[in-house]
Amino acid sequence: MSDLLNEIKEAIIDGSAKIVSEKVTAALEEGFDPEQILNDAMIAGMAEVGQLFEDGEYFVPEMLVAARAMTTGMQILKPRLVQADVKAAGKVAIGTVQGDLHDIGKNLVGMMLEGASFEIIDLGADVPPEKFVEAVQKDHVQIVAMSALLTTTMPSMKTTIEALEAAGVRDQVKVMVGGAPLSDQYAREIHADGYAPDANKAVALAKSLVS
Numbered sequence: 001m002s003d004l005l006n007e008i009k010e011a012i013i014d015g016s017a018k019i020v021s022e023k024v025t026a027a028l029e030e031g032f033d034p035e036q037i038l039n040d041a042m043i044a045g046m047a048e049v050g051q052l053f054e055d056g057e058y059f060v061p062e063m064l065v066a067a068r069a070m071t072t073g074m075q076i077l078k079p080r081l082v083q084a085d086v087k088a089a090g091k092v093a094i095g096t097v098q099g100d101l102h103d104i105g106k107n108l109v110g111m112m113l114e115g116a117s118f119e120i121i122d123l124g125a126d127v128p129p130e131k132f133v134e135a136v137q138k139d140h141v142q143i144v145a146m147s148a149l150l151t152t153t154m155p156s157m158k159t160t161i162e163a164l165e166a167a168g169v170r171d172q173v174k175v176m177v178g179g180a181p182l183s184d185q186y187a188r189e190i191h192a193d194g195y196a197p198d199a200n201k202a203v204a205l206a207k208s209l210v211s
């Protein structure tokens with residue numbers, strides 16, 4: 001990997017938003033592909049942060065500053081990743097499920113969907129089932145997109161799908177799910193319409209769900 005990408009990765013691990021900002025800007029000026037900066041440097045850095053947490057070397061505060069540094073880098077990359085078309089491909093309500101505060105993956109998926117001309121209604125993190133239901137009823141979205149990063153919050157996806165059924169709107173929307181602990185099998189078990197392991201596949205899935 002190039003020195004510059006390595007420096008971005010290290011700055012994510014160190015949680016230095018300032019260095020991430022400088023180096024991502026420099027990498028773009030040098031002509032690096034935004035997706036390469038994102039995947040090879042930034043996401044790779046976050047994976048390492050997760051490993052350090054698992055190994056007991058990092059704690060929540062370190063994860064938090066790394067997340068801030070990641071968000072800073074994503075904001076710089078956003079205009080290059082998102083080149084929205086005029087016509088919306090469909091409307092998506094996206095959120096991280098109840099009890100879960102991890103929003104970086106959700107934001108990334110939202111950003112990529114926006115880049116693929118979807119209109120995004122971002123419900124944020126820690127979203128209770130009724131908020132998703134409300135988005136279907138009031139905003140008439142075609143897709144409900146749920147993210148979960150914790151094994152303990154995955155069941156909230158099932159609860160949300162049940163809430164959509166109880167409100168009588170399940171047939172009006174497609175439900176897609178994603179997040180590190182999820183799998184295709186889990187998505188089928190909870191009767192979601194699709195699962196995507198990463199942001200690019202989420203775009204392909206959303207397109208197929210509305211086509």
Ligand code: B1M
Pocket residue numbers: 043046047048049050051053054060061063064066067099100101102103104105106108109145146147148149150151152176177178179180181195196197198199200202
């Ligand atoms: Co936490 N955390 N965290 N954390 N955190 C993880 C997830 C963990 C794996 C770390 C570890 O142990 N190795 C672990 C979960 C274990 C488990 O349940 N299996 C964990 C834990 C335990 C916790 C706490 C419980 C810690 C504690 O308090 N003791 C706590 C829970 C708080 C809560 O949510 N209630 C907690 C807190 C936090 C912070 C708040 C400090 C911070 C989040 C800040 C934020 O998001 N604004 C944080 C962070 C940063 C992480 C790690 C290090 C990084 C997550 C991340 O942003 N990755 C994470 C370790 C790891 O992931 N290796 C960890 C980068 C992001 C781009 O990837 O989100 O996976 P990801 O998204 C991907 C795909 O999953 C997919 O596409 C994205 C792009 O490719 N995807 C979708 C995601 N959503 C999708 C939706 C789709 C489709 C695809 O369709 C709708």
